[in-house]
Amino acid sequence: MSGFAVHRAGKRGAIRFSVHLQPRASKNEIAGLHGTSLKVRVTAPPSEGLANEALIDFLSRALDIPRRNVCIVSGFSSRRKVVEISEVELEAIQRLAV
Structure with a gap:
């Protein structure tokens, strides 16, 4: 996947990638790439962790995996986040950016 x-991260074989999150968007969607990060728009506001929860929910639905398999590793109060996803194929993650 270009850019x-x-x-893969850790012994569990989880997959990590960076996300550029845009809260308060008109709809929840993947908006392509922002540098080497996946750009994701969510309708939730950035206060009280609502945008983070919306991101976890959106990715779990997009990949058809349980929410417990999606974890924000860093960037809790930033637009740029590192997300770790377990029990999913690398190709499924790469298809998100298409």
Whole structure:
């Protein structure tokens, strides 16, 4: 995938990638790439962790996996986040950026 940085992390075989999150968007969607990050728009506001929860919910639905398999590793109060996803194929993550 050109420009989209995705890699395996840890012994569990989880996959990590960066996300550029845009809160208060008109709809929840993947909006392509922002540098090497996946750009995701969510309707939730950035206060009280609502945008983070919306991101986790959106990615779990997009990948058809349980919410417990999606974790924000860093960037809790930033637009740029590192997300770790377990029990999913690398190709499924790469298809998100298409």
